[in-house]
Amino acid sequence: MDEHALLGLNPSADATYRQRALAYFEQLKDSQDAWQVCAEALVKGLYNDDHVKFFCFQVLEHQIKFRHAELSAVQQQLIRETLMKWLQLQLNAQPEKAFIRNKAAQVFALAFVTEYLTQWPKFFFDILALIGLNPRGVDLYLRTLMAIDAEVVDRDILHSSEETRRNTLIKDTMREQCIPALVESWYQILHTFQHSHFELTCQCLEVVGAYVSWIDLNLIANDRFVNLLLSHMSVEVLREEACDCLFEIVNKGMDPVDKTKLVESLCQVLQTAGFFNVEQEEDVDFLAKFSRLVNGMGQSLVVSWTKLTKGGDLKRSQEALQALEAKVPLMLRLLVHEDDDISANIVGFCYDYLHVLKQLPLLTDQQKANIEAIMVAVMKKLTYDDEYNFENEGEDEAMFVEYRKQLKLLLDRLAQVSPELLLDSVRRVFNTTMQSWQTVPFMEVEVAIRLLYMLGEALPAHQGAHFSGDVAKASTLQDMMRTLVTCGVSEYQHTSVALEFFETVVRYDKFFIVEPQHIPNVLMAFLDHRGLRNGSPKVRSRVAYLLSRFVKTLHKHMNAYIEDILNRIQDLLELSPPENGYPTLLTSDDQLFVFETAGMLIVGSECPAERKQALMRNLLTPLMEHFKLLLGKLLQEQDEERQAVLADCLNHALGFASRTSKAFSNKQTVKQCGCSEVYRDCLQTFVPALSCPVQREALRSGVRTFLHRMIICLEEEVLPFIPAASEHMLKDCEAKDLQEFIPLINQITTKFKGQVSPFLQQVFMPLVQAFFQVLAQPAEENDQTAALEKQMLRRSYFAFIQTITSNASVNEVIANQGAENIERVLFTIIQGAVDFPDPVAQRACFIILSKLVEHWGGKDGLVGFPDFIYKHIVPACFLAPLKLTFDLSDAQTILTLSECALTLKMIHIKRGPEVIHYLQQEYLPSLHLTPDITQELCQVLQQPDSKVLKNYIKAFFQRAKL
Template identity: 80%
Template sequence: MDEQALMGLNPNADASFRQRALVYFEQLKVSHDAWQMCAEALAQGIYSDDHVKFFCFQVLEQQIKYKHTILCILQRILLFKLMVAWKFLQMLTSQPEKTFIRNKAAQVFALVFVTEYLTKWPRFFFDILSVIGLNPQGVDLYLRILMAIDAEVVDRDIGHTPEETRRNTLIKDTMREQCIPNLVESWYQILQTYQHTNSELTCQCLEVVGAFVSWIDLNLIANERFINMLLGHMSVEVLREEACDCLFEIVNKGMDPVDKTKLVESLCQVLLSAGFFNIEQEEDVDFLAKFSKLVNGMGQSLMTSWTKLVKNGDVGNAQETLCAIEAKVPLMLQLLVHEDDDISSNIIGFCYDYLHILKQLPVLSDIQKSNVEAIMLAVIKKLTYDEEYNFENEGEDEAMFVEYRKQLKLLLDRLAQVSPELLLVAVRRVFSAALQNWQTARFMEVEVAIRLLYMLGEALPVSHGAHFSGDSSKINALQEMMQTLVTSGVSAYQHTSVTLEFFETVVRYEKFFSVEPQHIPNVLMAFLDHRGLRHSSSKVRSRTAYLFSRFVKSLKSQVNLFFSFSFFFFLELTLLISQVPENGYQSLLSSDDQLFIYETAGVLIVNSEYSAERKQVLMRNLLTPLMEKFKMLLEKLMREEDEDRQAALADCLNHAVGFASRTSKAFSNKQTVKQCGCSGVYLDCLRTFLPALSCPLQKEVLRGGVRTFLHRMIICLEEEVLPFIPTASEHMLKDCEAKDLQEFIPLINQITAKFKAQVSPFLQQVFMPLLHAIFEVLARPAEENDQSAALDKQMLRRSYFAFLQTVAGSGMSEVLANQGVENVERVLFTVIQGAVEFPDPIAQKTCFIILSKLVELWGGKDGLVGFGDFIYKHIVPACFLAPMKQTFDLTDAQTVLALSECAVTLKTIYLKRGPECIQYLQQEYLPSLQVAPEIIQEFCQALQQPDSKAFKNYLKVFFQRAKP
């Protein structure tokens, strides 16, 4: 072997040696005799370096994976000799091989097995067993090979091709016939030999049994000698977790429901007799986590059996199985309520399925009702936070508890389905106890009480009070609890978890306030003062901003009853905390949070009962500080030289525009800007913000913000915005990049589609400047491998065609027609080019839509001068050239849509030009493509059929036949 190259395998080797090693590896992968060289090197123990040995096994792995068909009998003998030598070499050394090398060796031998067992090496396992004996090194290799075989043949988490799946099924069938009893006997001998002297090998062997038991004859394992041995292992500290896993796999095996019940019951009886059900005496939480998984498996297996028996009408055995399930419930409850969440989490599946069974029973017994209540109390207890939960800096443990809480939420929902009355009574009891003494109660008790009230909203069916009644005689438990929540003063509790749960719950039950609006002022104050938006915790302030927005929007009519009470306080708060920060000043709320605040302020103003004049004054009071700040910051930006400071100022300006824009979301079709008298305020905002477009600094950020504001104003101000569009467009078309244009075009599309003829003069004026800017950017050279630039150009090209589609489809075709003959031709040729040359089905589809629309508008006898010739010279050929391209993939959904629009274009040409079109296709164009006369006739007949869908289907078949 190349010793110089092998030196590069050392992690500390320099780059040149490492590169040489990589090259050498690639050479050996394709070499005919490399595997033999590597196998002999390993068998003879030539190299002691771990990295070299691993390298040799990697070469063997590649050779076997991709070149195994060339192995002859001599080569297989050599591989077997390697296995034997490898085992004896390990026996002779005092230090065993590193684990990663042993695993790689096992992986190589497993690959040999998979490729050779069925055809050339049927005695694979017998040969191995004849060599390894009960030597520890040999047993270790044997067990690792078995686990590697499981990964290659059985493991469902590893994807396989259909061919591999068939092969794996055949391997398992053959193993069951030929060698599984021998393998099982070897496992028993290994377990018996090493259970007291070598825990590592014993655990490995238990893992093998657990892996194989799912597809072999269960009677080989589930028998007295094996089960007794496994139960013995359950009492050995270093073995019992693996023994638990092995028993779980045995219990989990699919089998006849009656036999499964007998198996589980016999296993439970032995475990009970051995004292394993005495959970309170067990201190090893790691073992209990495994044990709870086993109990969960036993419970779910019994319930699967019960379901099958009920379905089969076997009432007697179903009842026996149900009794067996009920007998496990006390153990299940002990594990569910265990203080360790991992132990509790592992048993939730059993609880959930048990409740599902109870839901199906017509009547619950007293014991079953008692079980339901016990599960309920356990869930309530386990929902409670620990003292150690870190609310300020949530880490992995906290994230795991949040996920665990979600599991408990599912249990609570299922409890509500089984016995909603019982759940309501339990929650009411817990809630009342906690809220009655909230000042002295611990935070977790108060939080979980409010949390349970929140959860009831989703858990209880509507018939059990998930709504509120205005009739005092029908006040339900939910309504009473909400009354207690908002009147108890608990919103002042000094813990963030309680505060957040309070606000989440009042928003969750906003319908309560429709029935009892007298509570709104207290809740509004909680939102606005130190409990909410002024809270010391940024997390609370942020969440409250969002929740307050939801609360006000959902109850805008009721909140307006208290408008004068809340708004001026709120406006003062808005101006205080929702400032545009600068000079390092950090506002109480982030910019995203402030968006909710401004939107909420807008909602309060727009939906108030004030006159339009008063609304205008209020909106001006809200937005004037923003405009003044904007002007000042823009002046600063124009003078600023430091780039970091420029970026910070641009962000501030962008936020100011965003805040103003967000207030406009409060308007609706019933409450427009004009009806509310606020047009003048927003026009002033436009005049204030538009100068930012001419700022040479931070163009991308500033243009983006102003462009978004313009989009909103086109919706809100209607035609009043039109005078501002030409100037804005002029600035946004200067010094453009592809992305700038791509984002500007939707604005022009919006104006065109909304105002149509009103913007015709403007479109006439801006049309060619916009197109020249697009053509200039598209023509700029780019690096060959610059994927980002290529994508930007592709997206700009799509936007350009979308613009043309909007113009043509909005009845504005005269805008294009009036651009002069040369410009019209240039535009039309770009559309033809887009339809044919660029392998972008989305753009191609748009281009065919444009072409069919223009044919419809200009393609008649009295249409645009010269367009008839253009149809035959360019549009018709495009309809054939595009689908014939190799890049036009007719199996792709987007491409099929493009072909559908191509069919529409051809159909439109026929409808506008009539027999002339058919004559041209029959006598000139299709013959020029060497299309057979009978196919030409067939094509023309299909085109003339009135059914457009039939022609689309025909066209697809036509091009599928035509493509080589």
């Protein structure tokens, strides 16, 4: 072997050596017989270096996996002999490192999968005969079995249909030929090594668990095997694996009656052995595994009961139900266990048991008691513990949040089984806690409010109203809500309680429509030290959002307090200048919600328009003044870091102003509220930022977003600002600027149509030229980013032309651009339709061509345009789909083809028999089409249903491309 190349296998070798080792590996892989050097090295133990041994196995692995069919019978035999000789060497040598043993096991498994059905039917017998009960041999045998499981059985690994067929055949053959022998070997290993080699015993238990799903269960589920497994359950180092193994046995799909018997016999033995006394067990890791086993047994009994009930076997289904009920006390003990992992592992059984109860016509007293016990357990387990870190949540906290979600599912299921019982239990817990909240630990207060919150989802609300309809439910919920908002618990000094209070108030905001007298007190809680001015940033942030939700629902009931609220939040609406240096109460993201709230209060109020205008001006004037001030500072600032901070602040101002406009609607427009002037002033203030030479990208983005919003809100009053804004945005623009500017122009065009034609006519060519300039800029040949940017820019350009042809007056906007310019634009569209392999852009081009034909293709259309149709548009409809890059298996391309067909259809509508004559006599013969096909295509084109043409065109080009 190339010793120098082997030096590169060491992880600490330098790059040159590593490169050489890689090249050597490729050489050995590709060679017909060079791999034999590796086989020899393994069999003779020529190398002590672990990396070289691993390398040799990799080379063998490649031969078996990819080149097995090319090897001669002698070479295949050599591989088998190599593996067996290497295995024999291991029996008395020092054990190899685990990573080498694993790789060897993978190679053995590959050899098995490749040769078992043909050349090596005695694979297992050969190995078992060789290793006997030698611990090192047994270790490699068990690792090989797990590697075979990964290759043949593991459902998480995707297999081709051919591999799946092969794997099924392998399993069938193994069942016939060697599974009893393998099972016997497992029993011997478990029995022999249970006191001396715990690691081997655990490995063997894992093998049994993996194979039990597809072998005859009677080979495992018998007295001698189960007794052995149960004896392992009492050995500390073995019992977790034994538990997992029993879980796999219980999980095996089988006849419901047999499954019930199996579970019952297993339970009996476990109970007799004292495993059900979970309170005395201190090993939580084992209990988590045991809980999973009990969960498997419980869910298996539920499946048996379901199958037997559906099959109409009432006697046996009753037996399964009794067996199920007998496990409930154990399930409950595990569910309430203080360790959440143990509890979480039994939730599935608990959930399924409740589903069974839901299907029973009548519940016994015991079953009702079980439901109540589950309820109590869920309420107890929902409670936070002392260690939970609310201000800095880590992995443990995230796990508890996930566990709480599982408990919530149980609560929802309880509500389905017995809503009255759940409502009653929650009311009892809630009222007891609220009566003495001042002296109760935070976790109990939080969970009491949390339960009230959870009822909202657990109990179905009629038309979303929890406070009408079902009188009992409505009055119970109403009583609890009244207690919540009047008992003073909002003063509780803990993050979790504060958050739960506000979440619940907003969850049941409809309560305040029924009892509006509580609104002032709750609003105060939102606005003072309990909410927006809470000591916890987490609470302040969440309350900023929740207040906007609260106001959105109830603004009609807040008329009397609007000005008071606006005064109280005044300081929270300030644009915090970056130079303050002290932390603000709210982040800018939180402030967005406060501005939205202020906007909703003003717009939703019953004040006259003049008052609304005055309030909105008070809200937005400080923003505008700050904006002017900060923009002035930005223009003078030299430090880049400070420039970025100032630009950020200016963008916040734009965002805040934009957010206040979210309150307007079709019923309450800006104009009706008398607020147009205020927003026009905002535009006047903000648009100049577009010409700011520093931080251009950030500011343009902010102003553009504000303009998008104003187009929706201000209607045509925004139009006077568009030309100046466009001029600023088109100055020194780059690809990204153009790409982001086009949606704005498209929005204006779509919304105002003919109204903006004069403006579009003015801006059309400067904009088109800007596109041409940017697209003409040279780029590196392999620069993927630049290529993608150009593709996106082309799409923007075509989207712009498409919007104009579909919404504006084409005659006004395009026809007045001068013949040369029009021609240039038209050629770019033909080019886009044919030359660029981008179906999105091509589709847009055909839509444009179709529209232009519609506008200009008739008798009174644009001069010279019919000529253009015949010379360029008709050929484009054939040349584009004939391109190799036009992929007819791609969905986007098929959409393009449909538009192409519709373009031909539109030409026929506008030019009539003339186009048919042109196609028959001139164009289609030039494509060397037979007269029959030419005739067929022209007939389809003349049919009124365009769907027929679309289908025909698709088939036409599929044939043409064969």
